[in-house]
Amino acid sequence: MIDSKVDSRFLGAIQTSFKSMDLPTEVKLFIGLMAIGAGATGLFYIIKKNQIHLEARDIFLRLLGVSLGRFFPSLTQYVDDKPSRSAGAPAKSKVKKTLQHVSSDKEVIDLLVSRKVRVDVSAERSGQRSLAGVALIKGMNGLILECDLAELVSEKLLLPGSTVKCIFTEMTYGERRINAFVGKVLQLSQDRRITIQRTSGFGFIRRRAFARRKVADQRYIKVKVWKIDPEDYDIDTCLDDVEPDITIDNRRTATPKATAEQVLDISKGGMALRAAVRLGGNMMSVNDRVLLAMLMYTPKRKVFIPHLILAEVRGARSAGNGQVRLSFQFMRSLKVPPRKRSSLFKGQALMASALEHPEG
Numbered sequence: 001m002i003d004s005k006v007d008s009r010f011l012g013a014i015q016t017s018f019k020s021m022d023l024p025t026e027v028k029l030f031i032g033l034m035a036i037g038a039g040a041t042g043l044f045y046i047i048k049k050n051q052i053h054l055e056a057r058d059i060f061l062r063l064l065g066v067s068l069g070r071f072f073p074s075l076t077q078y079v080d081d082k083p084s085r086s087a088g089a090p091a092k093s094k095v096k097k098t099l100q101h102v103s104s105d106k107e108v109i110d111l112l113v114s115r116k117v118r119v120d121v122s123a124e125r126s127g128q129r130s131l132a133g134v135a136l137i138k139g140m141n142g143l144i145l146e147c148d149l150a151e152l153v154s155e156k157l158l159l160p161g162s163t164v165k166c167i168f169t170e171m172t173y174g175e176r177r178i179n180a181f182v183g184k185v186l187q188l189s190q191d192r193r194i195t196i197q198r199t200s201g202f203g204f205i206r207r208r209a210f211a212r213r214k215v216a217d218q219r220y221i222k223v224k225v226w227k228i229d230p231e232d233y234d235i236d237t238c239l240d241d242v243e244p245d246i247t248i249d250n251r252r253t254a255t256p257k258a259t260a261e262q263v264l265d266i267s268k269g270g271m272a273l274r275a276a277v278r279l280g281g282n283m284m285s286v287n288d289r290v291l292l293a294m295l296m297y298t299p300k301r302k303v304f305i306p307h308l309i310l311a312e313v314r315g316a317r318s319a320g321n322g323q324v325r326l327s328f329q330f331m332r333s334l335k336v337p338p339r340k341r342s343s344l345f346k347g348q349a350l351m352a353s354a355l356e357h358p359e360g
Helices: 002-020 025-049 052-068 073-081 105-114 235-241 348-356
Strands: 100-102 118-125 128-141 144-152 163-173 176-188 193-198 221-227 246-248 262-266 270-275 289-298 303-320 323-334
Touching: 100 105, 105 128, 105 163, 128 163, 128 193, 221 262, 235 289, 246 270, 270 303, 289 323
Parallel strands: 100 163
Antiparallel strands: 118 128, 118 163, 128 144, 144 193, 163 176, 176 193, 221 246, 221 289, 262 270, 270 323, 289 303, 303 323
């Protein structure tokens, strides 16, 4: 009897404590809304990450097209022909690239021949890899490859005996990726036929030795370009007495129009730009040597740092509107004359001040 009284009192105390913890209706509503919001956010993240909404949309459109195609033939055609975004590599999605699978060396070469794959043939020069040409493999005799040159960039880099790296479209060989092999040039004929002996197995080489970076703010970089004779040029004469063939100096517009003269990208090994050659200036073509004078703004020091570089034209083509698109490979850095460090471009101090105080 005593035990039952104690138990009833204990249970009563527990019930009272739980009643005292009852939350106000407003608090319960707030917690409920927070839970619903968290659940909706998680669901939205899952749907967005897995592209479920795109798949559901495509399924809905296909069902609608099948159901109403009898009355609206154009709707059926639209649904069948419209490409799925999930298959078109959206900007921020991580779509795995399907690679061709091969199981033997012969199968690799046969695939390159049958599909007429363009193979980049590069050679080492000045401590870095340089594109010498683009080849199409026509046949194979053991380790010897007969090729046609679709593009000849530098004949000097393809002389017999030269070691070259040949890079092609990625494949999977067993469980590893391959896209290249090393070879030796045996013969280069006048009709752009080249014979290469493969001296290595198939491996993987990064297509670009240096990562390219887009120039987001054109005010941070200035460029002057002089076409020079590599055997007879003088830095002081170019800087003091010769007008540059190309000048890019966007001082006020961070992102100029698509057709404006600008630096397109830059890396440790080179740069690309689109510009117009001045009236009476020297036109440039592949393999021409140039002198590059650059100013690059450094936010930490809040000044423009001058650079003088000897470079070579690696690509040149028309860009419309009287402009050309030029790609340069940096060969070596040159010493900037001390007296030109602060006057390589007019108003360097004012340009740096304008970037430091944009509202001023």
